[in-house]
Amino acid sequence: MKVSILQFDIAWGETGDNLSRLREAFGKCPGSDLYVLPEMFTTGFATQPGSKVDETPELTVAWMKEQAREGDCAIAGSIAVKDGDSYFNRFLFVTPDGNVTTYDKRHLFTYGGERTRFSPGSQRVVAEFRGMKFLLEVCYDLRFPVWSRNLGDYDAAIYVANWPVVRQDAWDTLVKARAIENQCFLLAANRCGHDPVCDYLGGSAIINPYGQILQRAADYAEEWITAELDMGMLDSYRAKFPVLEDSDRFRLL
Numbered sequence: 203m204k205v206s207i208l209q210f211d212i213a214w215g216e217t218g219d220n221l222s223r224l225r226e227a228f229g230k231c232p233g234s235d236l237y238v239l240p241e242m243f244t245t246g247f248a249t250q251p252g253s254k255v256d257e258t259p260e261l262t263v264a265w266m267k268e269q270a271r272e273g274d275c276a277i278a279g280s281i282a283v284k285d286g287d288s289y290f291n292r293f294l295f296v297t298p299d300g301n302v303t304t305y306d307k308r309h310l311f312t313y314g315g316e317r318t319r320f321s322p323g324s325q326r327v328v329a330e331f332r333g334m335k336f337l338l339e340v341c342y343d344l345r346f347p348v349w350s351r352n353l354g355d356y357d358a359a360i361y362v363a364n365w366p367v368v369r370q371d372a373w374d375t376l377v378k379a380r381a382i383e384n385q386c387f388l389l390a391a392n393r394c395g396h397d398p399v400c401d402y403l404g405g406s407a408i409i410n411p412y413g414q415i416l417q418r419a420a421d422y423a424e425e426w427i428t429a430e431l432d433m434g435m436l437d438s439y440r441a442k443f444p445v446l447e448d449s450d451r452f453r454l455l
Contacts, residue, residue, distance in 0.1 A: 203334055206234040206428040209406040209419040211395025212364075215254035217244040221265050228269055231426040235332055237269075239279030240362050240393040240406075241341050242291065247364040247397060248282045249316040255282040255289060266296040274298050276331045279391070280307070280340050280362050288321040293338045293362065295329040303329040305338035309346050314399075316342075326454060328356050334433060336360050337386075344376050348452045352384035357436060359384065363392045366400035373405050382413040385440050387431045394422050411439055 208227055213219045220243060228237070242248060244256045256262055259281060266277045280293040291307035306323025310316040326349065327338045337356040341363035343349055350359060359380060365373045373392065381388035387410060394404035406419040408429040417427040440446065 210424040238391040259283040307340035358387035367403040378413040381409040
């Protein structure tokens with residue numbers, strides 16, 4: 203499967219502007235099966251009272267469906283959305299047939315104020331597309347390995363993030379660790395640029411089950427990175443070196 207990640211500088215609170223820029227960006231990277239966008243790709247990390255969430259999530263979903271249909275691909279990323287009386291950091295995985303799989307971020311970033319405004323999700327979610335199974339995760343989830351433990355139910359993990367430069371070493375280390383310990387491909391989509399609170403280097407990467415980086419975005423750059431995920435290699439590696447069979451069994455909730 204051919205996958206691409208877009209690392210870009212999200213315009214703060216400007217959903218329409220971000221979607222317009224993304225439409226243009228998609229035209230520069232045709233032919234992938236899956237495209238991954240960063241966390242809260244329509245607004246930036248909108249956790250503070252008064253900061254904009256995606257007030258028209260139905261329009262964003264419609265935009266994602268249109269892109270998926272036109273490109274015959276899946277589109278993945280999270281948005282900050284109000285649903286009823288609650289706010290969620292919601293991961294959307296949209297396929298070309300119009301199906302939408304959602305995951306609400308489980309681990310809210312208390313240090314950054316996310317827990318004061320948003321509600322946590324309670325369900326771990328795996329999306330299936332074109333013969334591969336993808337675990338959906340958001341940013342701070344990366345620090346909690348029990349939640350992402352491979353139970354034999356996924357082939358690749360997707361982490362979408364707004365992970366700041368001051369903690370870049372943790373990001374670079376943990377994305378490789380999650381791939382190695384779970385014997386999976388890992389798609390790590392981070393933003394670059396800045397918002398009113400933080401600066402972002404990026405470090406978006408596509409990593410194989412050995413922890414080797416297949417592609418990594420340049421620091422502070424807006425760009426696509428693309429790689430092929432080889433299921434034959436993954437199956438062969440797991441059969442030859444069946445680490446997951448010896449793993450501990452945790453109760454997730």
